[in-house]
Amino acid sequence: MSGISSQQLRAIASEFGTPAYVYDAALIRARFRALADACGDDPHALHYAIKANATLAIVRLMRECGARADANSGGEIEVALCAGFAPAEIVFTGVGKSAAELRRAVSLGVKAINAESPGEVERIAAIARDLGTVARVAIRINPDVDAESHPHISTGLSTNKFGMSIDAARAMARDIGRHPSLHIVGLHVHIGSQITKTAPLARAAETLSGLALSLMADGVPLEHLDVGGGLGIAYQPGQVVVSPEEYAAAILPAVRRTGLTLLLEPGRWIVGPAGLLLTSVVDLKAQPVDPVSNETRWFVIADAGMTDLLRPALYGAWHEIAAVSPRPGADILCDVVGPVCETTDTLGSGRRLPPVDVGDLLVVRDAGAYGSVMASNYNRRPIAAEVLVDDGAWRLIRRRQTVEELLQWDV
Ligand SMILES: Cc1ncc(COP(=O)(O)O)c(C=O)c1O
Structure with missing residues (x-):
C-alpha cells in the first residue's frame, strides 16, 4: 500500500483539486x-x-x-x-x-x-x-x-x-x-x-x-x-x-x-498498489433502512466516478475506500457512488466508513494500474489530474483537462 500520508493528501487536494490520481x-x-x-x-x-x-x-x-x-x-x-x-x-x-x-x-x-x-x-x-x-x-x-x-x-x-x-x-x-x-x-x-x-x-x-x-x-x-x-x-x-x-x-x-x-x-x-484516487464527497443522501442491519444506508456521492476509475463498473472490481481524515463517531453503511449518470457508476457498495460530510476527502486504494488509462470523457467530464509523490515532495505529472480543451476537438 502506498506510503503517502493524510497530510500530504490534504495538501495535494488543496493544490490540485479532486479527483486526482496520486502515486508513490x-x-x-x-x-x-x-x-x-x-x-x-x-x-x-x-x-x-x-x-x-x-x-x-x-x-x-x-x-x-x-x-x-x-x-x-x-x-x-x-x-x-x-x-x-x-x-x-x-x-x-x-x-x-x-x-x-x-x-x-x-x-x-x-x-x-x-x-x-x-x-x-x-x-x-x-x-x-x-x-x-x-x-x-x-x-x-x-x-x-x-x-x-x-x-x-x-x-x-x-x-x-x-x-x-x-x-x-x-x-x-x-x-x-x-x-x-x-x-x-x-x-x-x-x-x-x-x-x-x-x-x-x-x-x-x-x-x-x-x-x-x-x-x-x-x-x-x-x-x-x-x-x-x-x-x-x-x-x-x-x-x-x-x-x-x-x-x-x-x-x-x-x-x-x-x-x-x-x-x-x-x-x-x-504500479497498482502505488496509486490511489483522491476524491471529495460532493453530496450525501439517505437510502431506505437496510433490511439486514436495520440502519440507514447512505449514498456517499463522490466527485470521482466511472469516468475516472472504470474497474468497478467494468468488472465489478473491489477497491478499498477510506476517509483521509476519519471523523470520530459510529461507522455508517454506505454506497460510494460517482456523479455520472449511470447506476453502474458505483465505486464501492455496502461499505463501512466513518461519519462523512460534504467536502471530506476519500481515497480509493490500489488504483495505480488500469485506473487513469481507462478514464473517459463521458458526460463531458475532464480527465483528472495526476500527481507523483517522491521523497516527501510531490509534483503534477498530468494536469487536469478542462471542458474548453475537450471542446476543441469538435468541428
Ligand atoms: C500482452 C499483455 N502483456 C502484459 C499485460 C500486463 O498484465 P498485468 O498488468 O496483469 O501484469 C497485459 C495486460 O493484460 C497484456 O495484455
Missing part, C-alpha cells in the same frame, strides 16, 4: 526491484506493460528503474519512445494491429512484434519487404490455459481472441524461416491479468517452453521466451496472492530448460 514513486521502485530480484541471475528482462499506466512520468520512472517496455498499441509505442526507450527495448503486442501501427513498428525496428495470427505475419513480412528491412517477430501462442481470473481479463483460452494455437504457431514458426524479410526471435504468451494462482502461470510457461524446445530441435533459432504479465495484487485485505518469488519459481524452471532469455511484461503488480 518509492513504492513503484521497490516493487520493480522485488520482481527483478526474484528473477535472480537467470537471463531476463522486465518489459513494463505500458497499458497498466501510460502516464509519461510513470513510464519514465519505470525506465529509470531499469525496465524495458511492452506496448499494446501504436500510441503506447510513441509513449515508450517519448519516455526514452530505444526501439530495441520495446516489444509490441496487440490482437488487431493496424497497417499503420505495423509499419511504424517495423520501420523503428522494435525488439519483437508479437504476432497474433498467420495473416498478421504475412502483413509484417510484406511491410518489411517494402521497407527493405528484416522485422523481428515473436509468435503469440494461445495455450488454452484458464488463468482462473475474472473472465473479462482472461486471454489464454482457445475461445479467447488472442494468439495462435500451438499447431498454427508451429507451422508459422517454420514458415517464417522462409521469409527473407522476417526473423523469428521468440515465443510469447499472456494468459490474463490479476492472476492469483501459480498453476496457470506454470502451465503456460511449460507449454511455451515445450514448443520452443521442439522448434529449436528443428533448427528454428530463438532468442527469448516472453511469458507476458498477469501477476495479481491483493485488492481486499487478506486476499491471497502470488509473491514474486513464487512467481519466479513457477515459470523459471520451464524457461531454464530452453536456455533462452526470459521476458516478463508486468504492469498491475508494479
